[in-house]
Amino acid sequence: MNLQRNPEIVWRIEKRREADVLAAMERGEDVSEHGTVILIANGMMHQLNFVGGRIWALCDGSRSDEELFALLSGEFQVEAAELAADLTEFINDLTNREWLRRG
Amino acid sequence: MADAITEQFSAPLTFNWTLSYRCNFSCSHCYSRDEVGEELPTSDLKRIIDILAGKQVPFINFGGGEPLIRPDLFEIAAYATEKGLNVSMNSNGWLLDLAAAQKLKASGFKSVGVSIDSAEAALHDDFRCMPGSYVKAVAALDALRAVGLRSTMSSVISRINYRHFRELLQLAREHGVHQVYLHNFKCSGRGFKNREELDLSPQEWKDFYVEALAVKAATSDLSISFDDPVISSLPGYEANPLVKGSSCGKLSLHLRPDGDITPCGFIPLVVGNILREDFDKMWYDSPILNAMRSKEAKGKCSGCGAFADCLGGCTARAFATTGDFCEPDPHCWK
Ligand code: SF4
Numbered sequence: 001m002n003l004q005r006n007p008e009i010v011w012r013i014e015k016r017r018e019a020d021v022l023a024a025m026e027r028g029e030d031v032s033e034h035g036t037v038i039l040i041a042n043g044m045m046h047q048l049n050f051v052g053g054r055i056w057a058l059c060d061g062s063r064s065d066e067e068l069f070a071l072l073s074g075e076f077q078v079e080a081a082e083l084a085a086d087l088t089e090f091i092n093d094l095t096n097r098e099w100l101r102r103g
Numbered sequence: 104m105a106d107a108i109t110e111q112f113s114a115p116l117t118f119n120w121t122l123s124y125r126c127n128f129s130c131s132h133c134y135s136r137d138e139v140g141e142e143l144p145t146s147d148l149k150r151i152i153d154i155l156a157g158k159q160v161p162f163i164n165f166g167g168g169e170p171l172i173r174p175d176l177f178e179i180a181a182y183a184t185e186k187g188l189n190v191s192m193n194s195n196g197w198l199l200d201l202a203a204a205q206k207l208k209a210s211g212f213k214s215v216g217v218s219i220d221s222a223e224a225a226l227h228d229d230f231r232c233m234p235g236s237y238v239k240a241v242a243a244l245d246a247l248r249a250v251g252l253r254s255t256m257s258s259v260i261s262r263i264n265y266r267h268f269r270e271l272l273q274l275a276r277e278h279g280v281h282q283v284y285l286h287n288f289k290c291s292g293r294g295f296k297n298r299e300e301l302d303l304s305p306q307e308w309k310d311f312y313v314e315a316l317a318v319k320a321a322t323s324d325l326s327i328s329f330d331d332p333v334i335s336s337l338p339g340y341e342a343n344p345l346v347k348g349s350s351c352g353k354l355s356l357h358l359r360p361d362g363d364i365t366p367c368g369f370i371p372l373v374v375g376n377i378l379r380e381d382f383d384k385m386w387y388d389s390p391i392l393n394a395m396r397s398k399e400a401k402g403k404c405s406g407c408g409a410f411a412d413c414l415g416g417c418t419a420r421a422f423a424t425t426g427d428f429c430e431p432d433p434h435c436w437k
Binding site: 012013015040 | 112113116159161162189326
């Protein structure tokens with residue numbers, strides 16, 4: 001079943017931060033601690049870094065995990081095994097929080 | 104996941120929107136009762152919603168004045184909902200009967216707040232200068248529950264109720280309220296004029312918050328909120344991961360009936376007009392907002408261990424009493 005965002009969660013891409021992060025990535029800097037997507041779940045606000053935000057944005061219920069992986073491996077220059085592990089960890093974390101669902 | 108949020112957002116998360124200063128009440132603590140302002144036609148309100156939707160502002164909260172005074176409230180809310188915004192409002196409850204509750208629900212409101220200042224009918228009515236207002240406010244909560252619309256209750260803490268906030272929480276429980284906002288008293292508008300009579304002393308504020316934080320920690324069936332950065336130094340305070348100090352100008356802005364933007368409803372400084380000026384320019388470059396975002400410790404705040412979280416407390420109160428954003432909040436007991 002495809003991954004889908006919990007519709008109760010309000011979120012947005014922080015466009016200016018995203019542009020800054022993309023520029024920093026171009027320069028080869030570590031941007032893993034910089035949030036580019038904010039989301040509000042149960043009245044609390046959280047943020048996702050660029051990779052997490054990208055996965056989150058893609059989880060609209062239209063893609064299988066394989067399609068998600070294929071899309072991300074085209075966008076990020078990471079070893080396949082590393083990407084697969086990161087993706088699994090991220091999905092597990094967010095499904096445990098009930099921010100993502102299978103449906 | 105990324106760590107704590109330290110950079111500025113691309114737009115506020117919430118717009119507190121005064122559609123009209125008109126009100127059917129005349130409350131002693133009201134920040135806006137003595138204000139007058141041109142009101143915009145429905146078409147301009149929709150243009151504002153288009154701007155907010157374009158900037159991905161997720162929440163708008165209608166306040167006032169009394170939002171239900173405007174007959175186009177339902178149309179505006181439905182339009183905003185259709186554009187993806189989450190709409191809520193605060194009302195005195197007088198006009199909020201079952202039919203109005205049904206219309207609010209149908210126009211997409213996510214939650215509706217009713218202001219109740221005392222669980223004692225006579226005290227509430229007296230404070231609001233409106234006989235019968237308590238009964239109507241409570242009936243409004245019941246109407247919201249009957250139509251399945253999430254309700255909240257707002258109580259401005261002042262001399263009349265600070266010793267009796269538990270009764271307010273109990274009242275909320277009995278009427279199916281989901282969240283209670285115990286608002287700190289702001290020294291603006293009539294609240295400023297009636298300050299001597301209504302405001303607590305700093306020590307009384309401290310005592311109130313110590314007690315209220317303990318009650319909050321022990322309460323699981325009701326959400327209790329205080330939006331007051333001056334409590335940062337108290338045990339049981341949960342630091343806001345989003346922002347330090349006042350959230351005005353960082354997470355939220357306020358819209359006046361004519362489209363003028365102010366940092367919050369309690370700071371009478373105009374940042375610009377949303378229909379006439381470029382939003383990003385105001386948001387990023389406004390000297391007023393930037394001054395609020397970069398407060399420096401003055402007076403007793405210099406050297407205070409709580410400054411990193413508190414940032415001098417409520418900026419609106421400091422400004423109202425001293426004319427300087429950076430002066431310590433007059434409610435501070437330190
Ligand atoms: S002295 Fe200033 S920083 Fe410290 S708690 Fe009081 S208002 Fe906040």
